[in-house]
Amino acid sequence: MTPAASPMAQLPSPSGLRPTTEPPLVRRLLIGIALLFLTLFLFLPLASVFVQAFAKGIGFYLKTLSDPMAWSAVKLTLITAGISVPLNCVFGVAAAWAIAKFDFRGKNILLTLIDLPFSISPVISGLIYVLVFGAQGWLGLYENADKPWFPWLANWLNDHDIHIIFAPAGIVLATIFVTFPFVARELIPLMQAQGRTEEEAARVLGASGWQTFWRVTLPNIKWGLLYGVILCNARAMGEFGAVSVVSGHIRGQTNTIPLYVEVLYDEYNFTGAFAMASVLAFLALVTLAIKIWVERKNTALNTATNNHQ
């Protein structure tokens, strides 16, 4: 605000200002804007979740959470994440390994396919599953389907009374689809940067493909992989759109936490909705904490190995 400050700040100061450093006024202004934005759009909503959750006291909060419906939502969320995250971990490593270490036709198509879940709306992802696996879907899984493409599959699923749409299986499938890119996207640049020579060295030394993967590739990507898994997990637990389409909102059966929050909210049970939301927020904060720990560990490891040159 003081006009005298700016020409002074542009002079090279003996205190070691770097040429790329902006004047203090500009710096403070930029930091201020960023902080204001973060407070308004991130911190306040997060804080309000917890404030609202306890608006009717701790007793009501505990009562909401101890409701069997709430428990089933938490359970389903954890099961969904528990299935989709390990599967995407395997798929992601396989895809990244193939893309980074081998040359083949259609590599770019595969890369685009991996990005597909990121680029289309989650609601559409859910709809795709309804169209494919639903009662009138292409795979025609149920009796009233007109022409099943795979009658044996439809029969087998019917005989065993396995349902996909409006059932946990559909929720898991939709979640896998939506969270697929996280691990692969995290690993591809890392594995590309590391190159193939270490694997080649292992092969020449007599290691089999499997040994090369376990002894050379995996140790080199483990922190990147963990980071991808954390991001994948966060999204798997929080996914709403795709899951909402395939779930059918059957209480106690196909509601995940985000869906149950919506159910409570629609019933004007705002405090209950926020109580459930606080559980999700808590899970997110735990994920975030693990993520920070992984990052610390990672940089500590890097500096430790680089410092002794």
Added chain:
Amino acid sequence: MSVEVKNLTKKFGSFVALDEVNLKVDSGELVALLGPSGSGKTTLLRTIAGLEFPDPGKAQILFYGQDVTMIPASQRQAGFAFQHYALFRHLTVFENIAFGLRVRPASTRPAESDIRQRVDKLLQLIQLEPLGGRYPAQLSGGQRQRVALARALAVEPKVLLLDEPFGALDAKVRKDLRRWLRNLHDEIHITTLFVTHDQEEALEVSDRVAILRAGKIEQIGTPEQIYDHPASPFVYDFLGNVNLFHGRIHEGSVVIGDTTYAAEESNHAPQAPAVAFVRPHDIRITREPAPPRTFPARVIRSNAAGPFAQLELERVDGGDRFMAQLSKDEFQRLMPKNGEPVFVELMNVRVFGDDFSI
């Protein structure tokens, strides 16, 4: 014959990396594959290791008479040292060296105590005994290269393949490690092929040098043979500094200016344009003319820094510019000034027809 390569062709798309290459390496020999970048030397080495496969056809790779053309890298028993070492960054030096032994199937894997013993012995060989517990990132470039060598040697390979082993090191370390490698080879006598683009390195270290150009072996021979009797202008030029003099073939001699030199190759057409190749240290400079052996030239520039003095000269008849190398003694006796006329005598002239390219 420990390594034999027959009719090896390898294309990457439309680029021909190797074109019908044939190579034989004797048991215990140290052979350098020398060539400019893109000449196919690394591809040849990688194909021998099994990291690339030759184009289908008549190609054959033999290790001690056994056809390994279709055997994957993991079963070829070749040791390979990569240009940028490719050490396993998450393993210690000790575990890097032990890797090839630990991944063996249980039936052929040595006991833990044997592995320990063998790795310790290799650490001793590469003079890095105290650093077994370090990680690759904590080593200097020269140390990493030695670990890479020890790792390749640990599996007792039939043949050792080194890809630009000193390429990423600074000049001083390069020279030390070069000598160390030669001594190591004299000690353990393992058949070794190494790739380099540095002619000095190839000439100093190897028993034989194979010079590659555009996917073909241009010449192969002992360092002396190829330096003194280069088979082509390309080899001549690649092995060191060289001056070119343009002239004409006349009755089995080449005429440069007014001076006649006997051409070694006499199969050129009469009056055909020819180029004479002369190394800078084969040029003698005098103040007095001595016809018919000398021709006049002018000094353009001189530089006496270093063990030898360099002169840049130009033919008076408006022809080629060329470099001459003089001993310090000679330079002091002559004390040429820029622009001064002198007389030049060429020795060890090598004549090639004009229909070549370098």
